[in-house]
């Protein structure tokens with residue numbers, strides 16, 4: 001999985017050969033990953049507000065924070081690989097290889113060495129989940145459940161795993177008003193969480209940095225969670241006037257005790273990776289400097305195990321809970337639908353969007 005310097009150079013050459021313009025957003029991503037991979041974190045002075053192009057470039061690079069050079073190199077190679085298959089003819093994918101990528105807007109999805117990797121790919125927005133990303137994750141999970149990989153991994157691009165629900169999701173009000181918006185949100189959320197409950201293969205979270213909101217609650221539905229020691233776990237639902245989702249109202253008290261779950265889900269206590277591990281939410285924590293290397297070595301070994309045996313063992317561990325989890329999911333979504341219409345929630349969203357508050 002680790003990209004060598006040679007892979008990186010090949011990817012740089014491949015970019016020059018792309019026949020179609022991949023668009024400004026992708027070009028900014030390529031630029032920022034290239035700078036991070038070759039020079040490390042951005043320490044250039046921020047360009048002035050009227051220097052639009054250089055400011056956009058600076059913002060994209062700066063958003064990668066302290067992402068290690070090797071990870072940036074890997075992400076650059078993955079991005080170019082996904083562009084090559086989505087923008088060039090499909091005949092460029094060599095027959096007989098098991099690597100594939102797809103033209104997602106908000107994800108990078110690759111399949112190699114028996115592992116399908118779904119990478120949240122909005123690093124400049126800290127991988128916040130917008131509506132498109134919810135749909136693309138569901139699509140990628142459904143595809144991964146049927147492909148020939150043995151295990152599936154969810155991870156984030158950039159310095160965050162994910163900042164949770166994109167708060168601008170609340171701004172696009174349909175003709176039916178906020179009630180219709182809340183109803184549609186609850187339907188989408190229920191379907192989204194349902195895909196995690198029903199996912200048939202081992203599902204592993206590689207938590208590369210801070211995780212917020214729904215990206216944390218879902219972890220209770222994963223089969224293993226590996227975290228960098230830079231990761232934090234934060235579910236500030238009360239601060240946002242909201243309530244728990246992702247089945248966390250059921251999984252968290254079981255995993256960590258009702259009192260510890262209350263500290264997180266009701267009082268919004270942010271856990272370090274070490275604390276999350278001690279409480280059973282995280283399987284193992286690795287130093288950030290060796291995180292990617294150690295985790296991917298381990299995952300590659302897991303992916304060599306007989307896939308049917310792994311699938312059946314997961315089924316027997318998880319199946320008797322499935323019905324309960326679907327019921328919890330439905331209840332949580334219905335409660336949240338009401339919360340989204342509350343003044344508490346609306347004020348919290350307005351405060352964030354008007355830059356008055358941050359977590």
Ligand SMILES: CCCCCC/C=C/C(=O)SCCNC(=O)CCNC(=O)[C@H](O)C(C)(C)COP(=O)(O)OP(=O)(O)OC[C@H]1O[C@@H](n2cnc3c(N)ncnc32)[C@H](O)[C@@H]1OP(=O)(O)O
Nearest residue numbers: 124125126128163164165166167168185189213214358359
């Ligand atoms: C179908 C609906 C289902 C809903 C399910 C219910 C889910 C609930 C949740 O997930 S609750 C959690 C929601 N998340 C938040 O409240 C996080 C909000 N973000 C922050 O507080 C901060 O951005 C931060 C602490 C995550 C990071 O701070 P910092 O390092 O200072 O970075 P910036 O704030 O400058 O962020 C960079 C850039 O990203 C945008 N951004 C970050 N998070 C979100 C977000 N959750 N939604 C929308 N946008 C986000 C931020 O605005 C900046 O954008 P800009 O550069 O200004 O364009």
